[in-house]
Amino acid sequence: MRLEIEGLEFSYQQEDILKNIELELDEGEILGIIGPNGSGKSTLLKCINGILKPDRGDIWLNGKDLAKFSSNEMAQNIGYVPQKENRKFPATVFDTILMGRKPYISWKPTEKDLTIVSEIIDMLYLDSISMRDVNRLSGGQRQKVIMGRALAQQPEVMLLDEPTSDLDLKHQLEVLNVVKDQVAQGISAIIAIHDLSLAGRYCDKIVMLDQGRIFDAGGLEILTPKNIESVYDVKVSVKEHYGRRLVVPEEPIA
Template identity: 30%
Template sequence: MSKITLQNIHFAYQQKTVLKNIHLEFRSNRFSVLLGRNGSGKSTLFNLMAGIYPLQTGKIYFDGQSLSALKGKVRAEQLGFLAQSHRSIFNFSVLDVVMTGRAAFSGYAPSKQDRQLANDALKTLDIQHLVDRDYTTLSGGEKQLIMIARILTQNPKVILLDEPTNHLDVYYQAFLMQKLHELSKQGYTIVAIMHDPNLAFLYADDFYFIKNQQIIQPKDPSLATDAEFLASIYDLPFQQAFIGEQKIVMPRKL
């Protein structure tokens, strides 16, 4: 069953076409990754899926329900979204920031259960030691993990993450990707935009590519990790090697 279905999506900024003829399905309880060059339309597509940008043409469905029909608490139950950038000028504690993930359900009066969900999310990401810290004093990587914990506290069925490994060191990149893989097996449907094909290929289940405002897929899904196909997506020669059974790809020096 498809958790997210996009039909005939077209989008333009004024006269500039950003997405065209997008037909796409993200499967339930899978960790899917969207890859492609900067400016190819990945973030725009996510903003449409999250309901931040209004649809100009086409339809988006979550579990068969139109995105336009999902409002307020119902949308919060269905969808959590991490944008590419986020900032806070208020010196809230980490716990208070994470608790805002329950705002659609509890308003200004969080319950004991809400607090438990927040603490569980911090523990899941191994950042419970930050619970009393001032959010504005954290590093970029710590803030990134806090924002993901906020989404887990919301407990949506679908999680959209725009560059989730941004600002993270190598340890936390691997840690987070493993967690996202595990969460997809625990009932979440996770879709992420990423720039590193190797991290995606190591941890994710499904891969989708954007080029020239359209979804490009190889005829054989197993070829998605091949150097030749990636060269056609990134307009850059690639080479590949194997470490055990794991394929590693990298740009070929020009």
């Protein structure tokens, strides 16, 4: 698997949101997209997923232009976990995750489809609520269900927009460990994430956005006080802990 983005640009109402974005993602990698609110993280994920149409630029998956993928091909290759999902309709946890199998189902779910959904429910520790209406779940539980639905697509690339935003510490680690385990089995992931320490723990590559442009990109070495202070206007300390980078906010820069 290889995802390539070349010269991607997107504007909204004559305001430039993304400017000349270029990045590469290979199989078995987690790419973290970081940056302040309004820097273009969510917009970038929506452009990759085809929710938004870029003004210019190309996105290639395994050498094929994503713009030429059918809706079924897109769903079988790209799994998307939005930051929030406001649609409300009665459905159980099991049935919601089963929706992720839609690109593969011609008439009715097969035994394979049902087995895949059951395995995902076990993986996300949703067994005890699998028959509950998703509208009766907490925000964090719903987010895990949405992630399960994306995993059911068995995509080559997972796009996750702030997947831990409504989760407590334990569930943040559970969800990101699932992403890490799935990547170890051969898929790749792009995560828009605010928590820089979680980015430093789970991501192989980092792209730091600032006002729609790539400010810096590389490995964990780009998580430096200088870069973070320049982009976030916050003084920080960066500490090494068992090969991970921990970012400790100190104070805003006046």
